[in-house]
Amino acid sequence: MEIEIVHAKSGKTLATLQNLAPSATVLDVKKEYKKLKPHLYIERQSFRSEPRGKSLKDEDQLRNIGLDKGGKIYFKDLGPQLSWTTVFLTEYAGPLVIYLIFYSRPALIYGANATRTRAQVVNVAAACWTFHYAKRLFETIFIHRFSHATMPIFNIFKNSMYYWGFAAYVAYYVNHPLYTPPAFGDRQMYLGLAGFLINELGNFSIHVALRNLRPPGTKVRKIPMPASNPLTWLFSLVTCPNYTYEIGAWLGFTIMTQCLPAGLFTLAGAYQMTLWAWGKHRNYKKEFKDYPKVRKPIIPFLL
């Protein structure tokens, strides 16, 4: 049977594939198309049943999407792709290096007369920041299991600007010679630190739980449930407790440093994560009819 590959936007016929069986999958179509256009590696190809429809999954069989006797399939080039791992490593290594430059080489940033005794909290803040991003790098390499292998190349510039930019912004003020320690002194520092550490642990617990939800090498999707670790009990109230903990950690950092730029960073992250949480929440509800109704996307009972 004949499959006609049509450009989704222009309607132009790009290629015709002859030797595909009705049981062939979208992945087979991609492989065949790559033979005709070698520069279009699999991750870059997106096929839809309708010109403006959703991308089909690699596992979808042609006979299940109405093409058992042949027909048109619509193509979109997703552009150059990078693996999620590459993007995450770049995004997270930057803030680590940048913050440590501000912390360990103040003369470079603030001028030669920048040396001055540091408040204890500045050292603690540097340790927390380093821990946070080292943990992220660790998780990217050893913990996370990604659904999609790649993302568009443009994302790396956009995301890096966000992470690196905010890293410089926060680092500048916390490590500044004129930094003012928190108003309530050590008590405030320890409170913020405790909050930070508990939330970091919580965030890590959720990442591990999500990893264990998905057998290696698969793209299985299940509803996450509270387990024996008390930090996972947050699953009973929210869809994305990892984001909840992340906001909590940065709130702790902000309280600890009493720094408005850190607060703005927390706010920006909270905003983005809320949008992501709403999306994930909606997807879960669509995919699982019995999704627990009491759960909110990111903030228990509220958001």
Next chain:
Amino acid sequence: MLVLVIGQYMKTRHHFGIFNEVDRFLYVFQTAAVLEVLHCAIGIVRSSVVLTAFQVTSRVFLVWGVTYSVPQVHNTIGVTMFILAWAVTEVIRYSFYTFSLFGTVPYMLQWCRYTFFILLYPIGVTGELLTIYTSLPRVKASGIYSMQLPNKLNASFDYYSFLILIMLSYIPIFPQLYCHMLAQRQKIIGGKMTKKTQ
């Protein structure tokens, strides 16, 4: 407001003093323009919420953040330019919206709306930029809206630098908005013109 501006100019043959006449109107009406964003959002006006919000924000900023905050710019030519440009634009734009609500828009009005901007936009933008530029020395000297280290929030903000950034942002933004209007013009009256000549 347009009438007032023209009237004042006739009296003194100079742009000096115009602002005094119109400032109350400027403050009230430009701030009321925030309602326009709401109108787009609920659909009684067919314009993009984002573009309208953007324009309203930039105008409100110019009126309150610059003109109101730095009284020394009141009698500069820049202020007169943008007030004039805005006033003429608004007269046309609101007439257009009013007629739209009734169902039919006289072609003449539509033509004005999509043609006058060709001159008014650059005049307005020049006036705005001149105003901000003139305000700079005063802003630097007074340190208005700025905050320096050390302080309890461990943050700083330099309004002077911020204004310079705003001025620079006109460079990428103005051509985009202008071209968008030109494209709209092509779409809405470009076709009609050729039909008429046929």
